[in-house]
Amino acid sequence: MSDLEKFRSETRAWLEQNCPPEMRKPMTSDGDTFWGGRNAKYSSDAQRVWFERMRDKGWTVPHWPKEYGGGGLDGEQAKIVRQEMAAIGARQPLTSFGISMLGPALLKYGTEEQKKEHLPKITAGLIRWCQGYSEPNAGSDLASLQTRAESDGDHYVINGQKIWTSYANYADWIFCLVRTDPAAKKHDGISFILFDMASKGVTTKPILLISGYSPFCETFFDNVRVPKSHVVGTVNRGWDVAKYLLQHERAMISGMGERGVGRPLGQIAADSVGADDHGRLDDAQLRSQIASFEVDEAALAAAAERAVDLAKAGQSHPAFSSAMKYYGTELNKRRYEILMSAGGIDALEWESDRSRGGARPRAWLRTKANSIEGGTSEVMLGIVAKRILDLPGA
Amino acid sequence: MALVLTEEQTLLRDSARGLISDKAPVSHLRNLRDAKDATGFSRDLWKTFAEMGFSGLLVPEQFGGSGLGAVEAGIVMEEIGRTLMPSPFLATSVLAASALSRGGSEAQKAQHLPKIADGSLLAALAIDEGAKHRPLQTKLQAVRSGNGFKLSGDKAFVVDGHTADLLIVAARSAGAAGDRNGLTLFLVDPKAKGLAVERTAMVDSHNAARIVFDNVEVNADSVLGEVDQGYGLLDGVLNIGRGAVASEMVGLSEEVFGRTVMYLKERKQFGKAIGEFQALQHRAAQLYIEIEITRAAVLKALQALDTDLDKAGTAVSVAKARAGATATLAVQEGVQMHGGMGMTDQFDIGFFMKRARVCQELFGDSNFHADQLARGKGY
Numbered sequence: 001m002s003d004l005e006k007f008r009s010e011t012r013a014w015l016e017q018n019c020p021p022e023m024r025k026p027m028t029s030d031g032d033t034f035w036g037g038r039n040a041k042y043s044s045d046a047q048r049v050w051f052e053r054m055r056d057k058g059w060t061v062p063h064w065p066k067e068y069g070g071g072g073l074d075g076e077q078a079k080i081v082r083q084e085m086a087a088i089g090a091r092q093p094l095t096s097f098g099i100s101m102l103g104p105a106l107l108k109y110g111t112e113e114q115k116k117e118h119l120p121k122i123t124a125g126l127i128r129w130c131q132g133y134s135e136p137n138a139g140s141d142l143a144s145l146q147t148r149a150e151s152d153g154d155h156y157v158i159n160g161q162k163i164w165t166s167y168a169n170y171a172d173w174i175f176c177l178v179r180t181d182p183a184a185k186k187h188d189g190i191s192f193i194l195f196d197m198a199s200k201g202v203t204t205k206p207i208l209l210i211s212g213y214s215p216f217c218e219t220f221f222d223n224v225r226v227p228k229s230h231v232v233g234t235v236n237r238g239w240d241v242a243k244y245l246l247q248h249e250r251a252m253i254s255g256m257g258e259r260g261v262g263r264p265l266g267q268i269a270a271d272s273v274g275a276d277d278h279g280r281l282d283d284a285q286l287r288s289q290i291a292s293f294e295v296d297e298a299a300l301a302a303a304a305e306r307a308v309d310l311a312k313a314g315q316s317h318p319a320f321s322s323a324m325k326y327y328g329t330e331l332n333k334r335r336y337e338i339l340m341s342a343g344g345i346d347a348l349e350w351e352s353d354r355s356r357g358g359a360r361p362r363a364w365l366r367t368k369a370n371s372i373e374g375g376t377s378e379v380m381l382g383i384v385a386k387r388i389l390d391l392p393g394a
Numbered sequence: 395m396a397l398v399l400t401e402e403q404t405l406l407r408d409s410a411r412g413l414i415s416d417k418a419p420v421s422h423l424r425n426l427r428d429a430k431d432a433t434g435f436s437r438d439l440w441k442t443f444a445e446m447g448f449s450g451l452l453v454p455e456q457f458g459g460s461g462l463g464a465v466e467a468g469i470v471m472e473e474i475g476r477t478l479m480p481s482p483f484l485a486t487s488v489l490a491a492s493a494l495s496r497g498g499s500e501a502q503k504a505q506h507l508p509k510i511a512d513g514s515l516l517a518a519l520a521i522d523e524g525a526k527h528r529p530l531q532t533k534l535q536a537v538r539s540g541n542g543f544k545l546s547g548d549k550a551f552v553v554d555g556h557t558a559d560l561l562i563v564a565a566r567s568a569g570a571a572g573d574r575n576g577l578t579l580f581l582v583d584p585k586a587k588g589l590a591v592e593r594t595a596m597v598d599s600h601n602a603a604r605i606v607f608d609n610v611e612v613n614a615d616s617v618l619g620e621v622d623q624g625y626g627l628l629d630g631v632l633n634i635g636r637g638a639v640a641s642e643m644v645g646l647s648e649e650v651f652g653r654t655v656m657y658l659k660e661r662k663q664f665g666k667a668i669g670e671f672q673a674l675q676h677r678a679a680q681l682y683i684e685i686e687i688t689r690a691a692v693l694k695a696l697q698a699l700d701t702d703l704d705k706a707g708t709a710v711s712v713a714k715a716r717a718g719a720t721a722t723l724a725v726q727e728g729v730q731m732h733g734g735m736g737m738t739d740q741f742d743i744g745f746f747m748k749r750a751r752v753c754q755e756l757f758g759d760s761n762f763h764a765d766q767l768a769r770g771k772g773y
Contacts, residue, residue: 264771264773266768266771266772266773267771267772267773269773270773275773279772280768280769280773281768281773287768288761288764288765288768290768290773291764291765291767291768292715292760292764294764294767294768294771295711295712295715295716295760295763295764295767296687296716298691298708298709298712299687299688299690299691299712299713299716300687302397302687302690302691302693302694302712303686303687303689303690303691305397305690305694306397306398306689306690306693306694309397309398310397310398312396313396313398315398320686323679323682323683323686326679326680327683327687378676380679381675381676381679382672382675382676382679384679384682384683385675385676385678385679386675388679388682389655389675389678389679389682390659391655391658391659391669391670391675391678392659392666392667392669392670393666393667393669393670
């Protein structure tokens, strides 16, 4: 047996022994996601046990170095852990923007001191992070952001406003883009800085969305004092860090297109629509929509797997995550259009217990943000056209 | 298994690409078409294919081949797709070699496989009968007669049927059209009495034939595999062929796309390159993304075929459905973005459009394979 096969069988056995049965069921609501943080809440004992076991194993982030609380696994091993978790339907033990966004940027651009300070608290689920990127006048044109950081001795004094800050009202710390040189060209005067959301002068205000949920906030900074040592990377070169982080954010968001809701779409549809005498879904158009969706979903899963393998082989294009982000989010919107059509009038109830508080229509509405957040589909296509295809202009 | 080519596979790709782009650019197909060439491909080039080991790529080593798998066949097919080279590779080296090495008796293998490997035997698979690919609907009758069978019925869209030295024919020996049981594969000599071959000139200038069987006598030794139980063998062979054609469509799509992007950078209107227009940039980007995702799905299917042929059906249907849709999009965008030039015979783009249409139909189009997927999942 090769080392990898041995690792796979050990992983399978360990997961079998340690993943509680409740944590192998598909998630049914946002409350099933464990985010960690100072005010972490577990929705069940099983969730706590699963998180703690994975944390102690170093597998909240299997591929990060052990010294920062990761599992120290190489690419092949990490892929095996993912595959074996998927095989039993194991939930992610910890979800966090620290893992999917800040961590990779810190690993590349952070000082040793910054890595030692922040990464172990991310892997251990002690600190929950949020992202301070968009502003009211800096959406797709993110580099025109205006939140300013003025020098005052060893500190910066930060003033301005962010918007669409995901879960800012629950976050402990923020990684934030600020303008440190207002005189420079727009991409050249930005710095990437970290600070505690409990700092004096930080306030958040949730934004009510069409789904009825408020996952995003407006975030205000009023003379917030932050030590200069909290800048990641070089002062005024924060755009490099920001772009690198965005690649990871986009890769994460693209994964939404792959994330099934448990049962296959065809079966979910058959439950409400019914089948004809041949056992085929009794709505020929819907059936063909689902089939072609599932073709594309399987193809996207292969592409995601290949993207990881290409990166490992040093053959990937840095802008490819934009391609995946575009496709994954558009596909996820298709998934929910199909789910709404399959559910018919049952999928229209908004408040009843029967509908779990309108879980499906709210999730459907939530997906409409997928192709906006983290860079719109149009911005993604522009990046692909210019950076990968090298088309001229603009 | 990583979804990237290994070092050996990359070398194979480079050598196939070198040969094919050098000896058989699109002008090769154009010349054969314009000359109304009776063979429809170059026998000299096929000799070179044999010398380089391509014709016996899937033939087991003990019979003189390389004993490689679907991934390697796909690599060669992708290069064939880039230049639209007409070649016996699909019918002989992929389909017939797979059918014989998987279903053949020791005698059948020893008789035919070495000749496939050395390039001296051309073969063709005769499956389709109606307008659409429906292998289970096979009606061509195989009636027991003495020690053997008599075959009667029609076959269409037999790739390379006009030059084949050996036909592999799917026939119904029992049951009714639609039944999984009752299909038998036969090895048939095209010169047999009662067999008539009509070469059909197709839209893509590639080779195909209609074949009429009128009480064609075959003996018991010409059965390939088991009598009445041929569907399993046929389905596996077809899946290998589907993976190969999907690979051809990936190569075709990428080539059309590359030519189109180049045109977007060169062609000027309103005082600038048309590739500066966002309307075209976004469509080009979308097409690039479709091709990349399809490429991954196709490689996934080829690896699945090599890992466990019997379990590869879903991955193959995903690949063939995706590749058909992607190639259709690629050639349409290619012609549209080339504007009026794309409509001219002088420009090569039209050749790609014609070939893509044929590849769609070959062994089941996107609708067929999406339907297969849905049936497999029970809806």
